[in-house]
Amino acid sequence: MAHAPLSAADRKLLETTPPEALFAALKRVLFAKGLVAPEEIPAQIAQTERASPLIGAQIVARAWTDPAYRALLLAEPARAVEAFGVSLTGAPPLGVLENRPGQHHLIVCTLCSCYPRAVLGYPPFWYKSAAYRARAVRDPRGLLAEWGTVLPAGTEITVVDSTADYRWMVLPMRPSGTEGWDEARLSALVRVSDLIGMTVPEAPA
């Protein structure tokens, strides 16, 4: 059934009804139509809240220390993230973008806020802002510079606009000065902005 435009009366009702009452009404309809089972809603909320950038940081630290894991992460991300208890069953496919010398990646969703929530949790507030979404595609180098991210001369920036069915995360480069560090120490270096490509991980001076 196609959406019919809302009448003025319905629009007013929508705008004046408390969100909790709207949510309750929506749930009743979804359950009555058999589209969602009651237990699926808290389960989905729990899974989304369990995911956080800490999982992404652990994935990156393992990829930095284990070449076989790195290869798996780039070739079959869905299988690789299972090592950290993340199941992508029913979730959009995940793509991992490998930063290399001379090649940096920056992720944005200009249309809305597509984000690899199964792996990284809720996006940071700025990821959803109109300013970030507009500037990431038009002036990525200027945007990065404002965050203090200055890439080596000659580095190409590939901006990945996440418009459809994939969700993307960046595999940053391991910073110099971290030789011999173990996974736990490395993962503590990785911030959410590194996994989006707004910043790059750095070892403490």
Place this chain on the structure above:
Amino acid sequence: MSRFRVGDKVRVREDWPEQRGPVHIRTPHYLRGRAGEIAALLGVFPNPEDLAFDRPAPRLPLYHVRFRPEALWPEPVSGETLLVEIFEPWLTPL
């Protein structure tokens, strides 16, 4: 079957279905009419333009298309490219 191969030059259709009625479209405005190159075939996915309205949604090839900034903006900065997921019906051969 997908229509395009990696390396094919393509143009995004200069079409504005938004002006003809309610739609749900995953092709950003800033790419309409712009030329790019097929970088990868990502898979086949149900057409979001139908899914959003609960219509039967055929599975369509979804490509990663690479655009050079000079094809998009009046003040391109060198050393940048853009990769965007675009469904096959939005692409024409160049």
